[in-house]
Amino acid sequence: MMLNSDTVELDLPPTHSETESGFSDCGGGAGPDGAGPGGPGGGQARGLEPGEPGRKDPQHLSREERRRRRRATAKYRTAHATRERIRVEAFNLAFAELRKLLPTLPPDKKLSKIEILRLAICYISYLNHVLDV
Numbered sequence: 001m002m003l004n005s006d007t008v009e010l011d012l013p014p015t016h017s018e019t020e021s022g023f024s025d026c027g028g029g030a031g032p033d034g035a036g037p038g039g040p041g042g043g044q045a046r047g048l049e050p051g052e053p054g055r056k057d058p059q060h061l062s063r064e065e066r067r068r069r070r071r072a073t074a075k076y077r078t079a080h081a082t083r084e085r086i087r088v089e090a091f092n093l094a095f096a097e098l099r100k101l102l103p104t105l106p107p108d109k110k111l112s113k114i115e116i117l118r119l120a121i122c123y124i125s126y127l128n129h130v131l132d133v
Contacts, residue, residue, distance in 0.1 A: 095113055095116055098116055098120055099111060099116050101120075102116065102119050102120060102123055103123070104119065
């Protein structure tokens, strides 16, 4: 980070949001004059205390930080896990349905998902060939 002669930078470890978001140098953080979204002085004007990295006033959080905090709640994680479980079950059911339509020897042979897809592609090609003849 380039510093102007009038910019003061504290020698503090980077906060959680600076290390992960990647937006600190893309206009989301302090500009070259040290004035960020909270005004001059960088983090201190936004509610950061030098001894409390990561503590910010809720009204001065960036959109990314608000989203990250909302996603960190137990209620959100539980709902997300439930939605993901339902999605994976539907995905697996679709593969099971496709597997039933494919001819293999033995008929109950366990196939991986990629094997099911490759076999389906070959079988569709074969059926197209049969129709063309």
